[in-house]
Amino acid sequence: MKLYDYTMAPNPRRVRVFLAEKGIEIEKVQVDIPAGENLAPAFRAINPRGLLPTLVLDDGTVIDESVAISLYFETLHPDPPLVGTDAKSRAVIASALRHMEFDGLQPVAEVFRNSNPTFANRSISGTEGVPAVPGLVARGRASVARFYTSLNDTLAESEFVAGDTYSIADITAFCTVDFAKWIQMRIGDEHPHVKRWYAAVSSRPSASA
Amino acid sequence: MKLYDYTMAPNPRRVRVFLAEKGIEIEKVQVDIPAGENLAPAFRAINPRGLLPTLVLDDGTVIDESVAISLYFETLHPDPPLVGTDAKSRAVIASALRHMEFDGLQPVAEVFRNSNPTFANRSISGTEGVPAVPGLVARGRASVARFYTSLNDTLAESEFVAGDTYSIADITAFCTVDFAKWIQMRIGDEHPHVKRWYAAVSSRPSASA
Numbered sequence: 001m002k003l004y005d006y007t008m009a010p011n012p013r014r015v016r017v018f019l020a021e022k023g024i025e026i027e028k029v030q031v032d033i034p035a036g037e038n039l040a041p042a043f044r045a046i047n048p049r050g051l052l053p054t055l056v057l058d059d060g061t062v063i064d065e066s067v068a069i070s071l072y073f074e075t076l077h078p079d080p081p082l083v084g085t086d087a088k089s090r091a092v093i094a095s096a097l098r099h100m101e102f103d104g105l106q107p108v109a110e111v112f113r114n115s116n117p118t119f120a121n122r123s124i125s126g127t128e129g130v131p132a133v134p135g136l137v138a139r140g141r142a143s144v145a146r147f148y149t150s151l152n153d154t155l156a157e158s159e160f161v162a163g164d165t166y167s168i169a170d171i172t173a174f175c176t177v178d179f180a181k182w183i184q185m186r187i188g189d190e191h192p193h194v195k196r197w198y199a200a201v202s203s204r205p206s207a208s209a
Numbered sequence: 210m211k212l213y214d215y216t217m218a219p220n221p222r223r224v225r226v227f228l229a230e231k232g233i234e235i236e237k238v239q240v241d242i243p244a245g246e247n248l249a250p251a252f253r254a255i256n257p258r259g260l261l262p263t264l265v266l267d268d269g270t271v272i273d274e275s276v277a278i279s280l281y282f283e284t285l286h287p288d289p290p291l292v293g294t295d296a297k298s299r300a301v302i303a304s305a306l307r308h309m310e311f312d313g314l315q316p317v318a319e320v321f322r323n324s325n326p327t328f329a330n331r332s333i334s335g336t337e338g339v340p341a342v343p344g345l346v347a348r349g350r351a352s353v354a355r356f357y358t359s360l361n362d363t364l365a366e367s368e369f370v371a372g373d374t375y376s377i378a379d380i381t382a383f384c385t386v387d388f389a390k391w392i393q394m395r396i397g398d399e400h401p402h403v404k405r406w407y408a409a410v411s412s413r414p415s416a417s418a
Contacts, residue, residue: 048359049308055300063300065307072300091264091272091281098274099258123348130351133344139332142339150257 003028003069004046004054006038010105010179012053013209014066017171020206022077034118039128050126067097070168082168089163096154096162096169103150104176107143110136111183144185147176148194155193159200166201174201212237212278213255213263215247219314219388221262222418223275226380229415231286243327248337259335276306279377291377298372305363305371305378312359313385316352319345320392353394356385357403364402368409375410383410 005012005028031037031052038050047054047064054064063069074083084090113119114132123130151173154161161169177187177198187194201207214221214237240246240261247259256263256273263273272278283292293299322328323341332339360382363370370378386396386407396403410416
């Protein structure tokens with residue numbers, strides 16, 4: 001089993017933090033995204049989508065998408081539970097996870113990719129020859145501002161993103177907030193609940209994964 | 210328990226098809242998206258994100274996002290299984306589902322929202338005052354064209370989107386292909402495997418849900 005990884009990128013980090021919370025160690029292979037290694041034939045032969053993280057099982061099965069890879073390990077190693085334990089908690093966590101992805105991580109990524117010269121012709125992950133869409137930068141920044149407000153509201157009501165237990169939704173939120181530093185959108189003084197939560201999740205041993 | 214729904218929209222349809230495959234019937238409340246009912250205070254009081262579908266449990270718990278809602282019912286009603294049954298099948302289906310969402314459904318939605326006058330100031334679902342980003346239309350159409358090619362390659366190798374069993378990934382792909390009719394991007398003669406698969410999934414009783 002091998003995990004194709006790139007240390008600097010937010011999506012592979014989501015899996016590394018997840019594995020660290022589970023205490024699982026697996027072989028990792030670095031693929032340099034800014035240098036375009038994920039778009040080169042060698043990696044395309046492994047994952048035609050050109051995306052990281054990618055997990056290859058011993059039988060050759062290829063699984064990409066950080067949530068799908070995390071789910072693989074959750075099923076094999078259910079403790080500590082990170083995606084819920086019954087119908088309601090699983091659905092609540094899955095819902096919150098998607099809020100973090102669609103309202104937070106995606107707009108941060110849109111701003112980053114469509115304003116960074118390294119990705120000038122890579123507006124969509126895994127695809128070459130797609131020019132930047134400049135209109136996504138302002139739209140994305142406004143979305144990220146709304147995300148921080150909404151996250152602050154959520155964390156005013158609960159200790160973690162999806163209730164009183166640390167979950168995969170916190171992992172995605174944590175990686176999103178750190179990724180947002182690259183677009184200079186940090187937690188503000190107007191988000192005290194996000195600050196309290198960030199101090200807690202960033203002090204977990206998994207945060208350095 | 211109530212499902213807030215809008216018959217014409219692709220994301221609520223994903224849940225309706227899922228429920229039909231499971232043989233589950235629940236109360237539905239229609240919320241008119243083009244008329245902006247999802248953005249009005251009455252619905253915002255139920256789901257501040259303003260998105261459909263939204264499931265409200267009898268204890269008041271609110272679950273949005275079609276995948277999270279589907280997962281709720283899968284856990285309570287595991288037969289027939291639609292998200293896999295073991296670590297590998299669950300991960301393979303979750304990965305394929307996200308391919309359908311990110312490579313297919315999202316670009317179709319981007320083209321639709323950013324070119325349709327009804328959504329001129331609603332470039333992002335659930336949010337008002339976000340002007341259309343015209344650059345997303347050409348980018349999205351190119352993505353949808355790549356999606357059809359990739360889906361055809363996948364279906365050349367397997368009966369269904371995630372292997373030899375109908376799954377939630379087929380539901381999302383089916384709703385995506387039907388949604389793409391709204392942007393005049395239909396299955397072409399160059400996609401014979403998609404045609405074969407579409408004929409099969411669209412003839413299932415759930416297709417009319």
